[in-house]
Amino acid sequence: MAINFDNALGVHQYSLGVRAQRAEVISSNIANANTPHYKAKDVDFASAMQAASSHQKGLSMSKTTDKHFDLTALSQQHVQYRVPNQADTGDGNTVDTQKEQAAFMQNALEYQMSLGFLESKFSGMTKALRGD
Template identity: 90%
Template sequence: MAINFDNALGVHQYSLGIRAQRAEVISSNIANANTPHYKAQDVNFAAAMKSASSHQQGLSMSQTTDKHFDLTALSQQHVQYRMPNQADTGDGNTVDTQKEQAAFMQNSLEYQMSLGFLESKFTGMRKALRGD
């Protein structure tokens, strides 16, 4: 009997990739905090998860076999500009450094949590295969 990883791992395999992409977007915001006219961005996590879990076709890579992961959740289609909470500082930059750092920390914790879930799933599969 073949192992179906979509059923075995659930949404955790997709959430890990989306959280990694969100970390890149937030770190880009922090790096450009002093860049004039830079607009802060964020990943719409709910839309990306919905797209990943329903396997909607968007921008996708060529698949030579149906066993390849669907990478539509990792595309740029779910990156959106963030609404600024502060008044314009005069240079057109919408990055709030404290908000970005808090978002980065929360995303890092959620990434670690997703890794923990995946680790427990793989541990369970390993025990089932060994007969422990």
Template identity: 80%
Template sequence: MAINFDKALGVHQYSLGIRAQRAEVLSSNIANADTPHYKAQDLDFNAAMKAATSHQKGISMAHTNEKHFDLAALSREHIQYRVPNQPDTGDGNTVDMQQEQSAFMQNTLEYQMSLGFLEGKFTGMRKALTGQ
């Protein structure tokens, strides 16, 4: 009997990839905090998650199996510019370091939670396969 990993792993496999993409966006914001005219961005996690779990058509398949899809392409379309909370400082940069660091830490904790959930799923499957 074949194992269906989509059913076995649930949404955690998708959330891990999307959280990794969000970490890249947030770290880019932090790295460009002093860059004039840089506009802070963020990834809409809920929209990216909905798109990843619904298997929408129109996603470019560049993988070996028709059931595989590109998480990076899904999340790139959900990156949006952040509305600044602070007034313009004159250089046109919209990065608020406190907000970026807070969002990055929150995303890191949620990434680690997703890893923990996946580890639990794999541990359960390993126990089931070995008969423990």
């Protein structure tokens, strides 16, 4: 009997890709905190997860065989500009460094949590295959 990884791993396999993309976007915001006219961005996590899980897709990479995942759902279409919480400081930059650092830390914790869930799923499958 073949193992269906979509059923076995659930949503956690997709959340890793979405969280990795969100980490890139947030770190880009932090890096551009002093860049004039830079607009802070964020990933719409709900729509990115829905697209990733419904299409079984993630990051954009080249596909060399039909057995590879087609990872195109996490394109920049889910990256949106963030609504600033503070008034313009005069340079047009909308990055709030403290908010970005907090979002980055929360995203990192959620990424680690998803890794933990995947680890337990793989551990369970390994035990089932071994007959433990």
